[in-house]
Amino acid sequence: MASNDKTLGGNYDQMKTSLSSSQIKSIEAKILNIARATGRSSMEARTLFLLERATARMLMDSMLQQHLIFKGGYVALRVYQSPRFTSDIDAIIKGIPPEDAIQRIKNSVNSTVLANLADSAQHRR
Numbered sequence: 001m002a003s004n005d006k007t008l009g010g011n012y013d014q015m016k017t018s019l020s021s022s023q024i025k026s027i028e029a030k031i032l033n034i035a036r037a038t039g040r041s042s043m044e045a046r047t048l049f050l051l052e053r054a055t056a057r058m059l060m061d062s063m064l065q066q067h068l069i070f071k072g073g074y075v076a077l078r079v080y081q082s083p084r085f086t087s088d089i090d091a092i093i094k095g096i097p098p099e100d101a102i103q104r105i106k107n108s109v110n111s112t113v114l115a116n117l118a119d120s121a122q123h124r125r
Helices: 021-038 042-058 062-067 073-080 098-112
Strands: 068-071 090-093
Touching (some): 042 073, 073 090
């Protein structure tokens, strides 16, 4: 992803964190331990951590909880422990009009970007 990806509405060169350097080091150490334990690269472990936290934020929307159906490599990896790596989340929406679903996803992402789920993954615009 480019550092200034306008499709996601952000200028990532301007991103700041409220985490201390010791917190960042602690998170990095945990991610590296997970990478070692699972045989994945540190980049893969970071990517999976962020995908998981993004999923948690999307599912804060009760409508999306009911109508968002995950599929593909992310499900294979998380549910079936597939060795295949994925760098995205595939999903379909069922039971609501596509236009409503798209707007809800956009609203959900925009309103939860700053959500603090006490997981140390802080997304800021």
